[in-house]
Amino acid sequence: MIKSKLSMAVVAALAFGATSVYAQDAQTAASSTQQQDQNGNQAPSAKNAKKLEAVTVTGSLIPQTQIETATPVITITADQMKARGFTSVAQALQQASFATGSVQGMQDTNSFTTTAETLSMFGLPVGFVKYLVDGRPMGSFPGLYNGSDTFNSISGIPMDLVDHVDILPGGQSSLYGSDAIAGVINIVLKKHVDAPTIDVRYGWYGDGGGASRRISFADSFTLGKWTSLVGAQFESTQPIWRRDRSLTSTYNTHGTSPETASRDYLVLTAYSNDGTKPGYQFMDPNNCANVSSQWGGTETKQHRTPQGDYCGSFYTPGAGTLTLDSKQVNAYTHNTFDINDNVQLYGDLLYNYSEKKFTNGSSTTWWGTSVATTQGAGYFWDPTVHGGSLMLLQHGFAPEEVGGYRNIMSKEYENSYMLTLGARGTFGQSNWDYDLGFTHSDDKLIDRSFQRLAGPMEAYFSKHVLGPQLGTYSGYPVFEPNYAAMYNPVSPTDFKGFTGYSTSHAKTWDNMLRGQVTNSSLFALPGGDAGVAVVLEGGNQGWDSTPDPRLMQNTTVDYGNGFTYSTPYYWGTSATPGAGHRSRYAATTEFKLPLLQQLTMDVSGRYDSYKVGSGTVSHGTYMIGLEYRPFDSLLLRGRYGTAFKVPTLSDEFQRPSNYYNSVTDYLNCGRLGFSGANIAKCPSLYESVQFKGTTMGNPALKPITATVWTYGVVWAPVERMSVSVDYLHWNISNEVNQMSADGLSNDEYLCDIGTIAPTSETCKVAFSLIQRGPGRTQNGIALLGNISGITTPKVNVSREQVNAINAHFDYGMEIGAYGKLVWAASYSDLLKHSYQDYPQDAPIDLLRHPGWSTDFKSKANASLTWMKDKWSTTLYVNRYGRTPNYLASHLDNYTDKGTGRLGAWTLWNASVTYNPMKNLGISLQVSNLFNKMPPVDNSYPGTTWGPYNSDNYNPYGRAFYLEANYKFGNGSGS
Template sequence: MASGWGCWPLHFQHAVSDPLPAHSPGAGSTAAKTLRGVPEIMIKSKIAVAIVAALALGYTSAYAQSAPSDASQQNSTQTPDTAKAKRLQAVTVTGSLIPQTEIETATPILTITAADMKARGFNTIAQALQQSSFATGTVQGMQDTNSFTTGAETLSMFGLPVGFVKYLVDGRPMGNFPGLYNGSDTFNSLSGIPMDMVDHIDILPGGQSSLYGSDAIAGVVNIVLKKHVDAPTLDARYGWYSEGGGASRRISFADSFSAGKWNSLLGIQFDSTQPIWTQDRSLTRGLNLNGTGPNVANRDYLVYSPYNNDGAPTGYYFADPNNCSKVAGNWGGTTAKYNRPGRGDYCGSFNSVGPGTLTLDSKAASLYSHNTFDVSDNLQLYGDLLYNYSEKKFANGSNTMFWNTSGVVAKSTSGYIWDPSLNGGSLVQLQHPFAPEEVGGYQHIMNKEYENSYLLTLGGKGTFGESNWDYDLGFTHSDDQLRDLSFQRLAAPMEAYYASHLLGAQQGTYSGYPVFTPDYANFYNPVSVADFKSFTGYSNSHAKTWDNLLRGQLTNASLFTLPGGDAGIAMVVEGGNEGWDSTPDPRLLQTVVVNGQTTPYYWGTSATPGAGHRSRAAATVELRMPLLQQLTADVSGRYDNYKVSGQDVHAGTYNIGLEYRPFETLLLRGRYGTAFKVPTLSDEFQRASNYYNSVNDYLNCGRLGFSGSNFQNCPQLYQTAQFTGTTVGNPALQPIKAKVWSYGVVWAPIEKMSVSVDYLHWDINNEVAQLSTDTLSNTEYLCDIGTIAPSSPTCTTAFNLITRGPGRTVNGVTLLGPISAITTPKLNVANEQVNAITANFGYERDMGGFGHLGLNVSYSDMLKHTSQAYALDPTVDLLRHPYYSTDFKSKANAALTWSRDKWTATLLANRFGRSPNYQASQSDSYEHTPGNELAGKLPSWTLYNASVTYNPIENLGLSLQVTNVFNKMPPKDNSYPSYYSPYNSDNYNPYGRGMFLEANYKFGAGGG
């Protein structure tokens, strides 16, 4: 049965190689003979036999290709002694540094094989991980075209931050992505791992810092690449979507070869994917006609006045004598004159919410090479290289490609200008999103990303003489460079165009508002493609990360004997350095003066610059002790030290795990320990980045007598004070620390069946967060009235971070000056707690002439998730406060696999639990109070994938894979306003049914 999401680690292909003596012919690959792909190792318990049997079907294809040929084994002239034979019985599992004979440990592990991923229809590593049961958290992705990392893919384990997962490639840390998640956090992207080069993936939920160091708070994902293929293998795959768009092509080739003592695997993969556009899906191609608010067309040529002609608030002024006829060709000929009841007339379209991309236009090429050279009986040299190059393009649509009057006026006037000719004088705003006909087609102005990354490892491993001591000394270097070409509006040329075509020269000010007399007849004219090009262009930004790591490990799996067997020890020392550099286009940080106002060079755009590096050193010890036949203890400890700006930032972590087997078919397990995450390089070295916002001035409102329940009566000047914000990194940040524990049970009630249930807990402190402007302002007020001592560090910090203008006296009350600027550095302030349960079930049955049947089920449920942003804030229950979290509370999947002779078929059901709808998330309540009648939860969402593979001859496999078999769209959320698509794009996708054809051919591996 395919192992997949559920069950336990059986990574024999890569694992057995570590404890092997270097002179063994299979060193670097599997040395034991295989039966149905499973090496003949000594398995100590019936529960292990049940698990191996339950997983055997999935490992047939996944691991058979990794086994050495019979000839390679016959070439061996060495006869292993007893000690070496004992090591041949052991395997190394992710989650332990010591080879062992037990395949299930105190740490729950989930394994996804290459065969699983293909049989279940996944096209990328990211898809396989994001749809696993443990990935309950929402994440930004390809649909978030306005985010900072649209071209990257990641996941959230159990709703924890994306940076809390440690990613490894063959046990070595993966390099960081150069872009910042949400413009703030350093993280890892999964988009650069070639799927056809992956052997399997191990996932360890829970804190693992005592073995793997920083970042391993939520869990560890170890991506294990192939080390050997039986024959030259060519794989070709083509896919498309029944709803249109998203056509993809992939071709890969891999081969293993030997020359004397030299063994190599070389693999290459090419990918090409066309985008899915919003117009390709009925859910996203136009306005949501069933959403909240008026069911009216988008306002594409709008003159808005805060008052109607009759004095009623908020109205539209229509000044087109041609009744929109000159712009009727825009948006595919759908622009026309419309009326919004109670507001007025305008020119618009129901289709102008786009067009944008839902998936990327991407091309990628990957190269992977694994090499070993047997220098002597006790030394093997190795070298691995993984290289990826990608080009990605995406479009925001009219969401960020528009003009309005906010660019020509001071921010305090909220985008209004004063028109003396309109109704004897009136405030107005003008807005116009650019149509595809005006930009020359949105496919020609897409944002572009170019990424070059590689991971290089060189080293040597072997055995000290005839002893039980194995060694491994290796150097790893990763490098990732990103070039970002973002399509921009140039502020000065764009405002010059609208000044000459529409607004005319500024005629002074009126009550602080700039005065213009627009030529409205010109407003209702399309912008020519040539004119559009004259005030747009690309910014060119660069970012990069790099990492060097020198690592040495000593292992002895038979250190001494205890009543339960041999104790083992592993010791690791490592040191290295890492760096990050984000260098935006200099123009993104420049300003220009337009109509007397200082504005960014690129209209409405800023950047996040920063650069820094640090060195680090660490030492790890793990001791595994079978205290009794039924009881095994695993103890590990690690000390990490980072040198940052001349300061030492350090953390010590430990883990204690127990495995109790009261009888052969039952394992009780538990572990307790600590984990940590060192502040990211961006947290430490991000340079000053500006933003604009408003904040409540609690201090001045309090001095005027407005606080608590009557704060809403405070003058508007102080209720929403406009300010310039500045965010900056903080090299003095300390590590995020966590206490983690879990306990569970693994049971094999009958042959070829296994079930596990584990309970996991996290208590995370010192989380890094950007200081809240609202909290700072409120703290300043509490310090002013003496609730917090004015001389305390808390008050001193608040006073220093808030900048005010000159003060004044009003009715005898001394007021401070208006808030003009607030600095919001990153601080160690937050706390988070999570309790979750995971369950897995595996069963495999031989049905004789009817073939083999395997079932695998995995389930995760969030029992508790609380967060406290600041020490004085209340603790928020994220499962019951949808404003703070729209994560799924539960996820489950089940895969049924059948095989017989030349046929294999798989059906996967993937269930996403309920999640809050839009109105609930906005109101932070599920209660149906007046104005909140639509608040609630969306129903669960279940998708089905299916595949069938036929082998007409031994060396050829033909596959058809279908994702989302029933073409099920996300649960429709009509509590969204009409101008939003009716679903949460961080939780769901509208891609629909995908179909993929794949052919896999092994040259010389057999025939008809």
């Protein structure tokens, strides 16, 4: 099996050398692999000569001769990524079979981390994956995922400077410490190139937008005992706008309700003295003629049943972006200096700078009377309408008013680096090796978000529409607006006068001093030499999020006649302030024990301790692994142990933070008879309620803990073929959980109708965390007051269990004069995923409760590569399994009418490479070969755009990439 796996690795390297002009023979490739450690570093020459057969792989600290061990390891090379049509390391990992979970990304333009990229391994939280660069922990992204969680972004990894990526599914804390609950991803950068190399790539999308340009350069050189690699990559990408895709350019045309235009000019009655039903009031004597030129001439008089008339357009969704406007520069260098045969100094530096822009379009670029009247949920009292009525006004800004949405995009600037300095070698002529290194990572983020200035904006509309305040009525401000003036465009100059940008700063940093001693021949056992590795680590880390001070301030709006109100300086925008640091230390020990020729045991243990303020957060973990080889071509393996995740710095040190969002008031909608498929018909007062949310950190949080185990089989029945199947299990406790506002609102409704027992802990929590105003009666129906606030705290109470299967297949074969073929395939399937909010509540089966999870249950991919002489070509297919439709997710069942699952989504990629000369490779890559759009989800209402789950799917379509790789000189290096 070992020989087969080595042969397979060599054939795969040859197969996927899409831009590698020079190929090593099997002996050279195997030797090169064996002489590098898990970080890709060349070991001192004396050590190489002594231990040519051993290699330190990701997943073990001890050099060994076996490629497959008790720990399942998936390896993806940079050339494989390109040949399979991937444009970045992030994309390759996100589309891997193990990445089954839904995650926010660049389509979520109203999230906290639009410019970051991450993944969910087997549906577990994004922060449960430990990311390494050359075996060293990657620094955290300064922004918080979903405004709450610290995580790693993989968007800044330069693909052209990556050698390969190792993925270890399953808990790995006994070797790698905190965060390694779901698994470990180790990104190994290049350490040597054969000759100065330049790579140029240009890409575009068949349906428009997203044009990209990338150029990279790398070179290695040797000066006496000094060796160095230097490389750089630059990439720029234009955005894809929603208007570029028919699926996202307009509101849903085949939903559960008719396609409904945006409410760009809206006057709404909520309650009237004469008993008039709530609804839209059309107050424009010109029937929208004054604004008909907006949205490219599509702004017209519209109607929603049963609410009424207004001015709007079907094309407002098109103003947002689907992908980023991005510019990114990476620089990297790897250096070694051999002091003598036993001592080598090393130093690495990886640098990343990026500028990224995006916009949410008109969805968050509008004015409404809720700017300064949030105590009335945006409503004011007009005594002249229907004998007195609660009224609401709203105006969404058109591109013609803002001067083009391209000119008001939010911007983020990231500046990060990772520096490592160290020494490694052998203690004399002994079997003891050492590695002592220091790593510092630093990541700074500047956020320039487009904002609406509440004071100037309200002053403008008070002058032109509302007029001075005349008093109050039952707590609501009283106005007599000039309604006809509502239906007039705002000039770009006036718009610029009440908008602007906030500037926020965030940063993370991490220092780690790490020492390791290893002896792979400690003493003899019946199966061979026992090995040991001991690691000591110490360091500190910090996080600081400093929002623009105006995001935390209020401003006073003067409505005349002595009436003033306090409102946030920037309207409708939240911030997550916080700062903290902590020191830590850890000790790790691993033993490799070949008990018999066929049986090897691997035992590891680790103790981590973090000093937080005046206290400590500590946890120990262990792992026991067994490898049994009844014969050469078969390996049976299993692991059992524990894993943990220390509370993140944001969990501990986030200051009380307010945020603004909208939520459906399911309880009041339900009492009025609107739920399920007809929720869109719920009166606007309850359909979309703006609320003020509050969350904060908790220094008393405990570590998240987990029991983890895997067992599996690796079989190599014939040369160059390998099949592996592994079963993985996680049992996670003490999980930190921030409540979902939508989930709390829905729970409140389910408690109100008795679906959930009102005395349950779930109901008690929902009732206590939702703040409401005074109640009222409408048409004889008792309603609760408007939702004014929702508190979403962090607590250490949740539990989670996951069972999954992960399988892989590789096979390479010679076909004589026709060249070579290489097959590869992988498959992952979630067999169980349960989640428990509180100990008193029953666990929720996430595979059967679509309201809790929209993850893929299964994912599979396969590739076929053919190569002959100067040609190679790869066909790659990726199948995403079924997911719940919107209505099933909304109603949390598959039994109501209209609920169900969406069909599988299958994407094909292809590439072809031609080497017209020894030093030049030219390739064409096509992603989404058949231009497959997401499975259309017709259970969305017509009031939404993009009838698909943007955390699972994208409508980017077919993309083309032309790439040329040229190596200078004769390829022997310099």
